[in-house]
Amino acid sequence: MDKKKEDQRMKELKDRYIRFDWAIKRLLRQKANFGVLEGFLTVFLGEKITIVELLESESNQQSEDDKFNRVDIKALNDKGEIIIVKIQNIRKLYYLEQVLYGMAKTITEYISLGEDYHKVKKIYSINIFYFDIGRGEDYLYHGLNHFIGVHTKDQLIVNTKERSVIVSKLSPEIFPEYILIRINKFDKIAVTPLEEWMDYLKRGTIRPDTMAPGLGEAREKLRYYSMTPEDRYAYDEHLNAVMIQNDVLDSAKLEGYLEGLAESRAENKEKGKGKGLAEANLENAKKMKAMGIDLEMIRQITGITL
Structure with missing residues (x-):
């Protein structure tokens, strides 16, 4: 065998x-x-x-x-x-x-x-x-x-x-x-x-x-x-150079993707915080309005427009 x-x-x-x-x-x-x-x-x-x-x-x-x-x-x-x-x-x-x-x-x-x-x-x-x-x-x-x-x-x-x-x-x-x-x-x-x-x-x-x-x-x-030994060596070096270059580009592409993903997550997190705060202010405004608090006062406290 x-x-x-x-x-x-x-x-x-x-x-x-x-x-x-x-x-x-x-x-x-x-x-x-x-x-x-x-x-x-x-x-x-x-x-x-x-x-x-x-x-x-x-x-x-x-x-x-x-x-x-x-x-x-x-x-x-x-x-x-x-x-x-x-x-x-x-x-x-x-x-x-x-x-x-x-x-x-x-x-x-x-x-x-x-x-x-x-x-x-x-x-x-x-x-x-x-x-x-x-x-x-x-x-x-x-x-x-x-x-x-x-x-x-x-x-x-x-x-x-x-x-x-x-x-x-x-x-x-x-x-x-x-x-x-x-x-x-x-x-x-x-x-x-x-x-x-x-x-x-x-x-x-x-x-x-x-x-x-x-x-x-x-x-x-x-x-x-x-091919001659010299040409075979040059050919092998060429293949090696192509592999290295493509590996560098693949690594850069992956790093760029991961950086973009991290930035996107951070941005979404900040957006989530902002969205949560806005929803909380709206809910509080509704409660204050139900309690008869002046609308201008509610606007000043919550930042929500009249």
């Missing part, structure tokens, strides 16, 4: 895979590894994606203050569209504002002042959250600009004539699309390619018989023990 357990443990160690956030920052920028990233994009965008090149941006630099992997991958596909992949490991205020800013900045980066607007590129923003954000039951959300009639509630659709003469593109071909992936909300047994990718993103597991686009390549190229 001990031998079986040891064999199982060694197998698990051998099949341990690098987290996607680390891989996307260190390994998947190499053209030889584009297959993993292309598979990921194909599954989550619902169409075959081929990466032509990775685009540089200010936020994908491997700097010291970037150790929590606020990852930006900017890829250009074979349609000339830009795809942004952002991964957030730790909780952060104004994350959606950051997503919007990144999208706007990307649009302006690829069109110069004075150029025609037809050069504006279609952009997809894929955002992976390793923490809870907002309310909702699904683990995958898709957002797209639509124009809805204020009174009629119908959707504005550009017809064929207008499209060929006046308008060159439909709004879905122009406006950005947003994919929000909420890792913590995934709790299914992986069956579909999408679920297999979610399972890998959350638990780091990949089925040996996987047919999901990109995951077969990931099994071969993202093994923990395929």
